Amino acid sequence: MSDVTQRLEELTLGTRLRLEELIPRESLVDLTASYHELFGVPLKVFDGSGKLLAEAGPAPSLYVWLASLRGARAALEYVVDHVKQLDPGAGDVSYPCVTGASYRVSAIQYEGRRLGRVIFGPYLGAVPAEVPPELLLAEPDLDPARALALLAEMPRAREETITQVVAHLRRGLEIILFSGHKALLTSNMHLASVKESFKELQAKNQSLQEAFDRLKELDRLKSNFLATVSHELRTPLTSIIGYSEMLHEGLAGELTGEQRDFVGTIKEKGEQLLELIKGLLDLSKLESGTMSLRKSELSIAETLNEVGSTLAPAARKKNVALSVQVSAGLPRLWGDAERLRQVFLNLTENALKFTPVGGSVTLSATATELAATATEDEEDDDGAVFFAAKRPALQVRVTDTGIGIPEAERSKVFDAFYQVDGSSTREAGGTGLGLSIVKRLVDGHDGTISIESNEPQGTVFVITLPLQRAGQR
Ligand SMILES: Nc1ncnc2c1ncn2[C@@H]1O[C@H](COP(=O)(O)OP(=O)(O)OP(=O)(O)O)[C@@H](O)[C@H]1O
Ligand SMILES: [Mg+2]
Incomplete structure (x- = not known):
């Protein structure tokens, strides 16, 4: 069987149609009961494999009595065996019993397929005047008076009536089977389409996962590569800087003014390059999670004042006012100084780089609170947080009156190598690594960093650092 025909067979149920699937068992039981009520004749419904699905009407008293007599019981069993095996073809057939009664066997057909059979009977056409000779033959000692009395109690129906009833039942069943089949087909189609979409989804999921794994691997390779290259570059560069320093200081003999300038440039550019390499190394360590922070108690005032005095000469040179304003009595911070x-x-x-001459840069620190990252105990099953205490924190603001960062760029500047004006004619130097390192280091302290505008002009970087790590109280 080809794939397509097999799929079609599965969908349309092909040859596997079963009576029980098309008509609920209870409906069949109700249907047989109502036929028995109407016509008084017992009936039984069997499925295609001969399993009894429904029956209505008790065994007639005559049959109950005959079953207790040896000869008659054997004769009745013989009849029942035959009736059960009778093939009615596409229509129906009668079978006579030793009692003079009849059975009628009818096929249940649907779209040319045999789904089961209905057996009507036993029923009697007319009450006989004498005990039927076949019965006496089977049970010679039979009590004829009792037999006749019980024969008179048998369900009675004329053959034409039974023919009509059978035809009626077949038509009724056909209609029920049709709607049952339709419902089954619809639900099968639905199921098949759901299965199909599920399969598609699974396949997409799989390819996404593969792409993700590939990217992760690439990212790892990139970090490794960065780490190795930066490390390898650092050693020779340290020599270049060291020797140019020695030359500059005249350790290898006096230099002319021009030679000193050239060597000074070599040294200066070498130092710039070293800073860049250190940045790359830091970034790759931060990305691979191998940078360990050495945390201890520290004073933010000290840190900011140190930064202020380190950059004071640069600020003075550029004619930008640099100041540090720290509230008194700020609590100590837990972090890597x-x-x-x-x-x-x-x-x-x-801030200094992007602030023109005459501007100002201010570092300030105040006490604040940070919404705690909920620990697992504080989350319910759905991850909702019922109790998220605020944690004491410090807020540091780095404010400048420079060129500002447009709203749309604010989330991008934390990406490695991203610079707002990426053009080669850009005045400010640098490589675009600074903020990506800053962001990761702040993350490493469980803190947050965001960018605001400084009205009317400039940028404010707002850094919030919790006094203690999450979970530490
Ligand atoms: N205070 C600021 N004012 C205006 N723009 C800024 C400010 N700080 C950062 N930017 C913008 O964000 C970009 C990224 O900053 P980042 O510190 O990552 O790189 P960089 O300073 O260009 O180079 P690097 O720090 O690696 O030497 C900058 O190039 C600049 O366009
Ligand atoms: Mg920078």
């Missing part, structure tokens, strides 16, 4: 200095150094360098 070296890395936090790096964070604020980076932000302040940016």
